[in-house]
Amino acid sequence: MTPLPPDLTARFLTVRARTEALLEGLLLEDMGLQSEPDVSPPRWHLGHTTWFFETFVLLPYLRGAVPFDARFGFVFNSYYEAEGPRQPRARRGDLSRPDQATVLAWRAATTEAVVGLLRGLDDDDPDAATVRARVALGIEHECQHQELLVMDTKANLAAQPLQPAWRTAAPRSPTRGPETAWVEVDGGIVAIGHAGGGFCFDNELPRHDVLLAPFALASRCVTAGEWAAFLDDGGYRDPRWWLSDGWAWVQAGDVQAPRYWSRDGEGGWLVYTPHGVEPVAPDDPVVHVSGYEAEAFAAWSGARLPTEHEWEHAAAGRDRSGDGTWLDGDRWHPAPPTAGPGVRGMLGTVWEWTRSAYLPYPGYRPAPGALGEYNGKFMSGQWVLRGGCCVSPRDHVRRTYRNFFHPHQRWPFCGLRLARDLT
Amino acid sequence: MTPLPPDLTARFLTVRARTEALLEGLLLEDMGLQSEPDVSPPRWHLGHTTWFFETFVLLPYLRGAVPFDARFGFVFNSYYEAEGPRQPRARRGDLSRPDQATVLAWRAATTEAVVGLLRGLDDDDPDAATVRARVALGIEHECQHQELLVMDTKANLAAQPLQPAWRTAAPRSPTRGPETAWVEVDGGIVAIGHAGGGFCFDNELPRHDVLLAPFALASRCVTAGEWAAFLDDGGYRDPRWWLSDGWAWVQAGDVQAPRYWSRDGEGGWLVYTPHGVEPVAPDDPVVHVSGYEAEAFAAWSGARLPTEHEWEHAAAGRDRSGDGTWLDGDRWHPAPPTAGPGVRGMLGTVWEWTRSAYLPYPGYRPAPGALGEYNGKFMSGQWVLRGGCCVSPRDHVRRTYRNFFHPHQRWPFCGLRLARDLT
């Protein structure tokens, strides 16, 4: 978690402002919605990201700091047991108070106080490094909540019988990409985990060696059109393709298609998007499928999901984003940094399910204190996703980033890419 | 359901305006809250009472009428199976759309259209009587929702960790009333049910004779102070006093006191009110107790709850409201119409649990069509409450009114009055 962005204050201000900009298109009525236990209301995200800076930066390090309102700790603590009791996660939609104006005022005051603290930091101050590291962590934390805010809002608005659009539709030119190809990737001893040179979370460390067999990886993500073929073949009604837990999930929820898909009444499919309900575009990567669905599709295809190690190894030197730029370390270039084979869209397109459980890397150590709850305590029952999605903040996407969700969850922007054994 | 208010249009406009006046003190953020399945968001009440007039008055009887928005039927139908599918009751809190401004605009347009329809009614029109009867029913329906709006709001705001006040506190002079006395009431063959001379619901009919034994009724409702004595005596921990279902309810919910009560840390009790958290006032009638609690208290007291027949009979000629006025038929007087013994506050203080199941009167006939669902289909598993409460619209309170809730429910303003057998 060492290196810091060159200008921490500027990045802090940028990220704080971007959170509020994400509210565009929403009504005040939308700010308190929680249509299912997994999602949080937009206003709660605004408050929680502020609570994070107040609790972990201002109160311990700003002389004389007092809470904006001592009761907000209960309201906006997410899951930090060490920080005391809190509003139950599934009941965040009950909150109308503090109201929007108060939360925004608290945001502004907190932002200002953090900037003041940063500006006043003396490099000789023994806490200076810790303060900067915590602000940096808070920035990344807020980036994560920006993505959550969008995916939660999509779930909340899809739950409206009126199915509103909340974004102005970007003009869409139907794209027709090249066919999927299998790209062979060498095995051997490869280094996994973050190498330094930018921020990373504790779960990306320590960097360590792993032995991989050679494998093949699909040159692009599974498309909505390919998924429709799986549906047409009765894929959701045939237990052969499914993990036992996945089959139970399909039956309990009467799952029949990716989330947000619905029949158009003429044999085709519609999909709810931030621009309203549209026909499914067959060349788009399929999105909002669960890990169970991804596994079943892979089995039906005679392929498999990659492991997170395979994915990370394959992405090295091939980290082309969806818009054609390439990632080298943590900077983006218009051309590939090395001449790897053409694997498209591994960064910033959809979160790609891997067949890896979310577990600690060998030698993993969580941070001390409450911040140690950030990642480590969730290391059971979840699967790793890699790559980032269309609504991930661009400066938040990197090859070593380990996202994680339960295999039944599909309100994130999650899809998949197939892999295959060689020989 | 025959006689109509003298000036239907005036009453319609008054009631519609009163609904909106009830929103005073609430924030826009509060308008969508549903903190438990039994309650509905304020905005939903605004829309539902509008949907009622649009669906049952305007669309069938106003030439050329079209729905304000055809999708609102799904959103705002409460439980009318004959009117088609609808938003699940427990998911009304998911609704942010239509937004507040749209709902208010719909209210205004609907109010105006109903007034226009009423004004244009020709007495020769074969539908005139039906239209007026339906408007009258819609008015009473909206009165019921006014009370619901207040009790639901209390539950919603009590669920806030910030426990906000939303009404300006009326200055409270501590009152110390006369002690409770037992008033003996004659038995015999008595007439039960509405006698005409004003609006009533179908469930108050037909008026019919019932044979009652003489009994004694308490001169006032059970007070908070008396309830505290029940608590001090371990009443919530002793199964002897409880119905079997009630005891299961106490244990499953770890119920320890009336709803909204909490310990003050020094042996006393606090209570959440629209004015915020206050000490319990011992002479106030206890309120927000379930039917199970009412039964247990009565058993502990060596008394019982009255039946609804006893209650209605006792209230005849003794219908003094909480503020000292008396009800005769459906008008209020400063002095008792007849010289009955002093039973205080039977109307408009708290809803009083009776020991009567909510069942049809002999010869009961529900209305035809969807409006037949108004009362009759709920005649199982509920108990009758009588008398009206502090937030019941004054012109909505009458001796024959049959309110009904499940015996575990206590978010209404419900209390109790004891009865006793003679001999």
Add this chain to the structure above:
Amino acid sequence: MTPLPPDLTARFLTVRARTEALLEGLLLEDMGLQSEPDVSPPRWHLGHTTWFFETFVLLPYLRGAVPFDARFGFVFNSYYEAEGPRQPRARRGDLSRPDQATVLAWRAATTEAVVGLLRGLDDDDPDAATVRARVALGIEHECQHQELLVMDTKANLAAQPLQPAWRTAAPRSPTRGPETAWVEVDGGIVAIGHAGGGFCFDNELPRHDVLLAPFALASRCVTAGEWAAFLDDGGYRDPRWWLSDGWAWVQAGDVQAPRYWSRDGEGGWLVYTPHGVEPVAPDDPVVHVSGYEAEAFAAWSGARLPTEHEWEHAAAGRDRSGDGTWLDGDRWHPAPPTAGPGVRGMLGTVWEWTRSAYLPYPGYRPAPGALGEYNGKFMSGQWVLRGGCCVSPRDHVRRTYRNFFHPHQRWPFCGLRLARDLT
């Protein structure tokens, strides 16, 4: 509860033996089954009826009595809070110990001890009357469990994929009775409740007057054939006929027909019986329908269920059992005691749902102590059934007997008889 059977000891021995005789046709493997929370295993019934005599008769009144096994109180207490903690009702199927041989040995020892106590009773003994009254109560209690044992066994064996028969089929001659007729019954002030002259439960007292309007009652119960017409008319898919709770119950459980009915694949119906699966006999009374189904059928028929008062009044002088004998007071005769109109089979055919909630009679007093839990604490949420069924012990059936179940329950042998208002 005063008068006692002429020879208490003989009746005691007869009833104890009859319980064990009911096990005929069952295997030891069947003795522990509890296929749903409402039913109890046969072995548990054997033990519980023994615990009742040990707890309420032997331990308090037999000098030097000690429990057969002190741990059995936990195992076999049903719901008596005053007697301490107990095996949860829904977990009775977990019990394999005490085993069958031990339970039978306990039964034998308890039976012998009670007989010894009764024989040694001196009329001068101040406890003599109490002992005899408790034995008499225990006998009636065991009669109730005999019926439960049969209806529970039917549920348990119907839950077997092998659908076994456990009774030798009595030869069945298809019967074709007279058509249903409406019998007019006078109203007026009638006495309700037990008049003395035999055992009754506390809930049948006190006898009191009730005012009834005249009504008509069907001369026989609704038949399976009539029910099939309701099914053919889509009765289970039309919310118009159903109480709101009933409609929710139908949808939640996907209820499509009476319990134990299944399609025969050719448009007809089969039914599981103690003799195995058989075609439904159209002239038999329909049985195993819930109160909700009974209400819906009555609504569809344009009729209603009788109240328990109407039923009891109508049965006076018309109490012909299913086999053609007649009940006068509590004795059976081959001819009607009075010349009432022909209402068939009101006693001992099926339990008939009434439209009365199970509530205390005016002036009701439960017994003191633990035995006061016998009836009174269940007086919420249940409906009254009258008449007794084919598996009710013949000496247990009487006109004033108030059986009660929740309106969704249908594993008892419950059916219905229609009523109608006159005028």
Add this chain to the structure above:
Amino acid sequence: MTPLPPDLTARFLTVRARTEALLEGLLLEDMGLQSEPDVSPPRWHLGHTTWFFETFVLLPYLRGAVPFDARFGFVFNSYYEAEGPRQPRARRGDLSRPDQATVLAWRAATTEAVVGLLRGLDDDDPDAATVRARVALGIEHECQHQELLVMDTKANLAAQPLQPAWRTAAPRSPTRGPETAWVEVDGGIVAIGHAGGGFCFDNELPRHDVLLAPFALASRCVTAGEWAAFLDDGGYRDPRWWLSDGWAWVQAGDVQAPRYWSRDGEGGWLVYTPHGVEPVAPDDPVVHVSGYEAEAFAAWSGARLPTEHEWEHAAAGRDRSGDGTWLDGDRWHPAPPTAGPGVRGMLGTVWEWTRSAYLPYPGYRPAPGALGEYNGKFMSGQWVLRGGCCVSPRDHVRRTYRNFFHPHQRWPFCGLRLARDLT
């Protein structure tokens, strides 16, 4: 899955007889118990292991074979979707039919038929190898159910309020072993998975290389005494030590100690065993702890659980069983085959939780057809346990065996051994 035991028929008969021998000490009343959804009744295990041979060996390969009873497929299929519908897993305790005598007769007939089929096999028969492989699989399958039968029985009998013993107590000499030591284990590229030379399941294949860092492993399992120290230190009340899911599990179930432990009233602990309730023996390995508890204990200890790769690597050459013999390949020796450091009791003591998710080995291929459901479809949400326990059939224990359970489950005989990073 290739090599077969030298004398397949003899092993088949031995294993079949051993299953029935495990019933010793149980009553017929115990045979149908299912006290929680995870366990199955003993009789069901008897039938299911028979169904396996009938379904996968006799019906496809014995000319003219017909099912013993065609309805048994529904009753005794466990989870094979390809074999059709079945009794729901959680409802196996509802089964009294087929009865015990019938199931035992079916067992005998099936055993005899399999022996006849094996004896008549001609090596030239193209199916011979498949038949033998399936019988070998059926034998291992029945070995697994032997262990399940014992652990399920323990749960079933512990659920009896009478807490019966069902095994004669072996005389216990209190043992006091050497203190736990840390044994350092080399890293490097190591081969994981079964090497041939005996039966293995598909999930132990393919053998493949893995890169391990050096680590330290505890010389023995965590003891009950060490666990008591964790309890004394408030380990179950401190969220610091727990995974988030584990903490939720502790709170939801009010978990306070290992399963089957209870307070002795004087500060010590008792434990339910097959010999009845006994004091906890501090030097015994702790058993019946969940994966969550194991993780929490490891965190509290400042250590961690080993991965399944580390465990398998460490056990090579150190596979001493609990009784002092050593495993080499799949044979047992009185002395260690190689001079590894002393790691005690890695085989046949308790199942040891590892920090590895149950996932396919690289290149894993499930068997074709219904038997492909044996292992692969459970590869989500479960953790791997290694080593075998005291009730695992001795010939069923091997270094590469991958057992798996959900991290909240603890009715198996599961404990843990700590590991530690070096450096």
